[in-house]
Amino acid sequence: MKDLDKQLTDAQADLFGRTSATLLRQGAQNLPANIKDRLHAARMKALSVRKPEKVLMQKPVFAGSRASWTSGPNSLWDTVGWLAPVVVLIFGLIGITQWQNDSRINDIAEVDAALLTDDVPPDAYADSGFMAFLKNGPLSDSTDSAADSSLSK
Amino acid sequence: MASAQELSDFLSSVEQRAFKQAVYAVRDDDAALDIVQDAMIKLAEKYGDRPEAELPLVFTRILQNRIHDWFRRQKVRNAWVTLFSNMGKKSDERDDFDPLESLSAPDESEIHQDGAQKLEQSQLLQSLESEISKLPVRQREAFLMRYWDELSITETAKAMNCSEGSVKTHCSRATQTLAKALKLKGITL
Numbered sequence: 633m634k635d636l637d638k639q640l641t642d643a644q645a646d647l648f649g650r651t652s653a654t655l656l657r658q659g660a661q662n663l664p665a666n667i668k669d670r671l672h673a674a675r676m677k678a679l680s681v682r683k684p685e686k687v688l689m690q691k692p693v694f695a696g697s698r699a700s701w702t703s704g705p706n707s708l709w710d711t712v713g714w715l716a717p718v719v720v721l722i723f724g725l726i727g728i729t730q731w732q733n734d735s736r737i738n739d740i741a742e743v744d745a746a747l748l749t750d751d752v753p754p755d756a757y758a759d760s761g762f763m764a765f766l767k768n769g770p771l772s773d774s775t776d777s778a779a780d781s782s783l784s785k
Numbered sequence: 786m787a788s789a790q791e792l793s794d795f796l797s798s799v800e801q802r803a804f805k806q807a808v809y810a811v812r813d814d815d816a817a818l819d820i821v822q823d824a825m826i827k828l829a830e831k832y833g834d835r836p837e838a839e840l841p842l843v844f845t846r847i848l849q850n851r852i853h854d855w856f857r858r859q860k861v862r863n864a865w866v867t868l869f870s871n872m873g874k875k876s877d878e879r880d881d882f883d884p885l886e887s888l889s890a891p892d893e894s895e896i897h898q899d900g901a902q903k904l905e906q907s908q909l910l911q912s913l914e915s916e917i918s919k920l921p922v923r924q925r926e927a928f929l930m931r932y933w934d935e936l937s938i939t940e941t942a943k944a945m946n947c948s949e950g951s952v953k954t955h956c957s958r959a960t961q962t963l964a965k966a967l968k969l970k971g972i973t974l
Binding site for chain 1: 789792793796797800801802804805814818821822825826828829830831832833834906909910913914917928931932933935956957960961963964974
C-alpha cells in the first residue's frame with residue numbers, strides 16, 4: 633500500500649507519459665477498418681471544402697526599375713498601393729477646407745459690399761427705430777404718392 | 786501556407802489520434818467520428834490557408850472545442866429527455882430495480898486466466914485507455930496534448946486557454962493518477 637501512495641518524480645512522470653503515448657499511438661494504428669474508412673471519408677469531405685489559396689497578382693515591372701522594387705512582400709508597389717490613396721485623401725480634405733473658406737470669405741465680402749454701397753449707412757440697420765421707420769414711416773407713403781402722381785401725369 | 790497535399794497529409798497523420806482522443810472523452814465511436822469530421826471540416830474551411838506549422842495547434846483547439854460543444858449539447862438533450870421521461874413514467878414500474886442485479890459476473894476461468902498470465906499489449910492498452918477515459922476532462926486534455934500530441938507546455942497552455950502552471954499541474958496529476966490506477970491493476974509502465 634505504501635508503494636501505491638509513492639508519488640512519481642518529475643523524471644519518472646515524464647517517462648511514464650512518454651511510454652503511455654507510445655502505447656496509445658500503437659493502439660491508434662490498429663483501428664477497425666470501418667472506422668478508418670469513415671475517417672478517410674471525413675478527410676476527403678474536409679479537403680473538398682478547403683479554403684481556396686490566395687492567387688498572387690502579377691505586378692507590373694517597369695523597364696529599368698530594380699527587381700527588388702516589385703518583388704518581395706514589402707515592395708515599392710505595396711507601399712505606393714496604400715500611400716497613394718492616403719495622399720489623395722489628405723489633399724482632397726485640404727482642398728475642400730480651402731474652398732469652404734474662400735466661399736465663406738466671398739459671401740461676407742458680398743454682404744459688406746452691399747452694405748457699403750447702399751445709400752443708407754450700415755449703422756442704420758442696427759437701429760431698431762430705423763427698421764420700424766422703413767416699415768411704417770413716411771418714406772413708404774411719400775414713395776407711394778410719388779408713384780401715383782407719376783402715373784396720373 | 787499549407788497546400789492541399791500538405792493539409793491532406795496533416796489530416797491523415799492526426800485523424801486516428803483525434804478519433805481516439807474524442808472516444809476517450811465521449812465514449813461513443815459514432816459521436817467521436819462526427820466530432821473529428823466537424824473538426825477537420827472547420828480546419829479546412831477556416832484555417833486551410835494557414836502555414837503548415839500552425840495546423841497542429843489550431844486543429845487541437847478545434848477538436849477540444851468540438852468535444853466541449855458535444856458535451857454542452859448532450860447536457861441540454863439529457864435535460865429534455867429526463868423531463869419527458871419523468872412525465873411519461875408509468876406507475877407500475879418496478880421501483881426496486883437494481884441495475885447491479887442485471888450485470889453478469891465475470892467468468893471464473895477469465896479471472897483465473899487474468900491472474901495467471903501476463904497482460905498482453907492489447908489488454909495493457911485497454912487498461913490504459915480505460916483509465917485515461919476516467920480522468921477529469923482538463924487533466925486528460927493536458928496529458929494527451931503534452932505526451933501524445935507532443936505539444937510544448939506553452940502550446941498546450943495556449944490550446945487549453947490556461948496558464949503554463951495549470952498545464953503542469955494537470956499533467957502531473959494525470960500522470961500520478963494513471964500510474965497509481967495501473968499499479969493497482971498490477972501494471973507498471
